[in-house]
Amino acid sequence: MCSSFSRGGIVLCLLLASSIGTFGAVIQLTDGMTYSNAAILQRDAENVQIQVHYGEIKVPISSVKSIDGVAVDQLTLPPAPSPETGNSATTDVAAAAMHPLPGPLGPTNSTTVGLAPAPPLRPAAIAPVKYVHNFKMDLFLLVFGVITAIWTGMLLWVQRDVAELFADAPREIKRWNAKVLLLPGLGLWWYLCARSAKIAQQEDVRAKSLSLSRAPASQATANPPVKRGLFSGRVKFSMPFRSKKKQVEFEFLDDDGKSIDIQRDSPEMTGIEAAHQVLQEAITERASDVHIDPQDKDYHVRFRIDGQLQERMVFEKVDGQRVVSSLKVLAQIDVAEKRKSQDGRFRVRTSLHDIDFRVATTYSMYGEKMVVRILDRKGGMLGLGDLGMPKPMMETFDRVIHSRSGIILATGPTGAGKTSTLYAGLGRLDTRHFNVMTVEDPVEYHLDGATQIPVRPKAGVTFESGLRSILRQDPDVIFVGEIRDSETATTAIRAALTGQLVFSSLHAQDALNTVVRMQQMGVETYQIASALLMVVAQRLVRVLCNKCREPYPASGTELLSLGLELPKGQTIYRAKGCATCDNTGYHGRTAIFELVVLDDELRRGISDGLNQQALADIARSKGWHSYREDGVTKILNGITTVEEVLQAG
Ligand SMILES: [Zn+2]
Structure with missing residues (x-):
């Protein structure tokens, strides 16, 4: 015993x-x-x-x-x-x-x-x-x-x-x-x-x-630290906190810009504190999208930074659900509906500017997935010189946008910065003496002196109807966010042919492919030939982190893969990764461009129905460069890498 x-x-x-x-x-x-x-x-x-x-x-x-x-x-x-x-x-x-x-x-x-x-x-x-x-x-x-x-x-x-x-x-x-x-x-x-x-x-x-408390006291009053509710919003794992960047303080607004009275005690809003924290981190980290993904046992939060998704936080399953439901309340979408895909939007006001958030949910095997797109107008409009365009191209661009009538198109994949480029052009125009009107989804930049109409399908405002209402408002310059259908395409071309200067964007593979796309949308070739002034095609490439980029001599295969003849052994740079760039080797993005300005010969070619290859031959004989060539210049200048340019297409 x-x-x-x-x-x-x-x-x-x-x-x-x-x-x-x-x-x-x-x-x-x-x-x-x-x-x-x-x-x-x-x-x-x-x-x-x-x-x-x-x-x-x-x-x-x-x-x-x-x-x-x-x-x-x-x-x-x-x-x-x-x-x-x-x-x-x-x-x-x-x-x-x-x-x-x-x-x-x-x-x-x-x-x-x-x-x-x-x-x-x-x-x-x-x-x-x-x-x-x-x-x-x-x-x-x-x-x-x-x-x-x-x-x-x-x-x-x-x-x-x-x-x-x-x-x-x-x-x-x-x-x-x-x-x-x-x-x-x-x-x-x-x-x-x-x-x-x-x-x-x-x-x-x-x-x-x-x-929450890093912002100076003057800013902290904009949205005082929220009181602790039922839910502490504890993140199982989160590493963005290592960023020593100053956090932005903000208050939530609804789609019309009115302050949202957040019922923090309501059962749907128990995750608001954590949601606030997620959005704050995303803004600080320059994320363009936030993905809140349900997994078997928890919720993973990923940020898209410079075009790449990076996992940033993990929530307990129940906490992740609370974050999703709080964001649904903010975006004014049905919280109880968890199976149907829904979308909504809200806005936050910081001391400097407003940031728009577009929320989309979808049903998935482990629960409701949410993607929040962040439309940050912080940077304001870029100047022509900030776009990263080579100087001769910039001068041509600047000359053509000062035409009195015609259509200027930007093309490239979603999120390639087409709107930024077109706005850089619009910003060069004299808005005091011209009636500049835009229809956009959503309005991404504020342009002084312009009338900007946001697309609201629920209220019956589409690109097409918005454009038609603009045409009754005696416009000089029109910006149509995107040409998606044949009605918008034909209306825009007609406006360009009747004395207005039209800016718009279109999905096409490259600059000359836009001609083909316009034809597919039912626009007559003679209309394209007479209305089209210029097409800018662009792709985004990541910019090398200048703290850790690594010089090395270019090999023959690399130059071959880019289809270029350059002296072998030319010093170029590759990505390495350091603390400043989150070990990605890159920080920020820039665009690579190609620009086609239509002259008489190209116009004749288009109205004669020449195919894309024949048009490209004409353009090349006039000194046209593809965006890959612009990319190579950026590789040689140590701005980006061979991989980025190859990946851009
Ligand atoms: Zn680095």
């Missing part, structure tokens, strides 16, 4: 010791947060996965300052997965890079962990990872061991006394045993619960302090 009693005590002690022993590493993040009792589960070139008391979190390497006192840039990182090394090699390296996990009450003074043999092509990874000894943890375990010994001794002592006192009542002995063993057990359980709650709360406070 005696032995069973003390055995129980020892088991409890061992349990506590092992739970602490496995959390040995001290991980410091760049934003000041420290995880003291963490265990490193896995580490690769980009992320460290660590286990803390309340769960696992994934931290990008760029956000880690040090591990056990060693600065992260002094730790040798295992290589990123590559076709040469294969996945298994990478896993071995990652496993070997794990922090040593000491056994229960075991010594923690293992200092060096060797890495598995490095893959042949990456000799840099052979160096062993060195960990600095954690003396604090040693001391803790020593004290813990002493307490355990004293406790075990006390248990034996109590056991002896009880056995003497209740020698004739074995049931009483059992009751005492239970009491003495259960009480410390309960205490231990309470301690661990309180501890994980405290860590979770610190994490929450950290998130709040970084995202």
Whole structure:
């Protein structure tokens, strides 16, 4: 009996010791947060996965300052997965890079962990990872061991006394045993619960302090930090907080610009605080879209930055649903309807400008998915010089937009910056002496002196009807956001032929393909030939991060793939990745252009019904360059990479 009693005590002690022993590493993040009792589960070139008391979190390497006192840039990182090394090699390296996990009450003074043999092509990874000894943890375990010994001794002592006192009542002995063993057990359980709650709360406070209170006091009054509702909006994992950029404060407006009275206590709005945080991060990070994707067990939030999706946050399933439902309320769409695709919009007002959000939901296997498109008019209109157009092209563009009548078209994929280019042109016009009218979906820029009409299908305002109403308003210059159907196409061409200058955009592969597209939309070739002034085609390419771009001599194959003859060995640049650019190697985007200005010969060619190839031959004989050629100039200037230009098409 005696032995069973003390055995129980020892088991409890061992349990506590092992739970602490496995959390040995001290991980410091760049934003000041420290995880003291963490265990490193896995580490690769980009992320460290660590286990803390309340769960696992994934931290990008760029956000880690040090591990056990060693600065992260002094730790040798295992290589990123590559076709040469294969996945298994990478896993071995990652496993070997794990922090040593000491056994229960075991010594923690293992200092060096060797890495598995490095893959042949990456000799840099052979160096062993060195960990600095954690003396604090040693001391803790020593004290813990002493307490355990004293406790075990006390248990034996109590056991002896009880056995003497209740020698004739074995049931009483059992009751005492239970009491003495259960009480410390309960205490231990309470301690661990309180501890994980405290860590979770610190994490929450950290998130709040970084995202909500960073703005100066003058701006903070625009939308005071929201009070805590039923839902704390705790993000399971979120790393945008590493950005030291100033967060924008804002208030929510409805589609008409009236302030929305947010019923924070209503059940649909319990996620508003987290939704606010998501949008704030997205704006700060220059995201163009926010994807809120339901998965099997949680919700993933991804931002589209410079055209690429990047995962930024993970919410618990229920919290993700709350965020989605709050955004639905803001966008004035039916919260109860979860199966039908819906769309809506809302606006936020910052101290500087308004930002429009367009929300679209769809039903999916694991729940409702939402995409929020951010239309940030912050930058305002770009000047002609800011577009990234080569100078001679810019001068031609500027000359043609000052024509009195005709149609100017921009073409390229969605989100390629067509509107920015056309607005840069509109901005050059004298809006005081011309009646400039636009119909757009949505209005992306504010143009002083112009009448801008947003498309509202529900109110009966479409591109076509908007354009027809503009024509009754004695316009000089008309901007039609997009020509999508034959009615709009023919109306726009007719306006261009009757003395108005029309700007519009159209989906086509390249500049000369627009002629074919116009014909397919039912516009007569003679009308195109006489109305069309100029076509700008553009694609976006990512701009190399100038902190980390890497020069190298161009190889023959690269130049061949671009179809160009250039001296082999010409220095060009490739993307590398650093903390400034979130390890992408790129920061921001620019456009590559091609410009076709119609002259008599091309007009004759169009009305004679020449095919695209024949038209291209004529254009080329006049010195026309494709956007790939503009792309090559940008590669040689170190603005972008070969991959980006090839990918642009
Ligand atoms: Zn960089």
